[in-house]
Amino acid sequence: MPRIRVEVDGTAYEDDVEPRLLLVHYLRDRLGKVGTPVGCDTTNCGACTVLMDGLSVKSCSVLAVQADGRDITTVEGLGxxxxxxxxxxxxxxxxxxxxxxxxxxxxxxxxxxxxxxxxxxxxxxxxxxxxxxxxxxxxxxxxxxxxxxxxxxxxxxxxxxxxxx
CATH class of the missing domain: 1.10.150.120 ([2Fe-2S]-binding domain)
Structure with missing residues (x-):
């Protein structure tokens, strides 16, 4: 199982993740960042948008392993x-x-x-x-x-x- 290191809302995390785990599910299910909703799961609605290294991405189209070494900001991270x-x-x-x-x-x-x-x-x-x-x-x-x-x-x-x- 791949191991990722990611900073989410200013906190560093290191986790083993399934290779096909979507970032939206990692954020919600693993880290409890439920402010990132699961909308359509097909990138059509944008409800799951987060910032990855300052750029907006639809987290239902990004694998958690692709976030390795990245800085993620969710709506909770805005304070x-x-x-x-x-x-x-x-x-x-x-x-x-x-x-x-x-x-x-x-x-x-x-x-x-x-x-x-x-x-x-x-x-x-x-x-x-x-x-x-x-x-x-x-x-x-x-x-x-x-x-x-x-x-x-x-x-x-x-x-x-x-x-x-």
Whole structure:
């Protein structure tokens, strides 16, 4: 059985894993990171999106062995006070919440590449993540709000509101 070493949400793990174990199942079943939902298991919905070395990946399409030596960030790793999480809350960018972890992490990756996206660029950047409830208007608004906040210099943000990762 292959042995992997992975850092998840700032904590190092070393585990033996089945060669065909999907990263989403490793995160949920082995590490208890249940904030990463299993959606479609076919990469269509994006609910299971996590950041791997800062890039968004659908964890149902990545084997745990492929994460060996990588840094994984789940929605739990954001700590509940990331600007994107606050923006999703403040702009009511969720209803049932099932897609929200993947949307948040995909949005963070989007802003890594484009700090000031247009509404069209946000929609295009998130097209691999599906939401059946919201109609996307508030999601786009939330990403714009978070982008504005994340572009502000650290000394102009409210105390305790760091931008990570």
């Amino acid at each position: 509940g006070d990331h600007p994107m999480q606050r923006a999703f809350h403040e702009d009511h960018a969720l209803q049932c919440g099932y897609c929200t972890p993947g949307m948040i992490l995909a949005s963070i990756d989007l802003l890594r590449d484009n700090a000031d996206p247009s509404d069209g660029e946000i929609r295009e950047g998130l097209e691999g993540n599906l939401c059946r409830c919201t109609g996307y208007q508030n999601i786009v608004r939330a990403v714009r709000r978070a982008a504005d906040e994340m572009r502000r210099p650290a000394d102009q943000r409210p105390a305790g509101q760091e931008v990570a990762p």
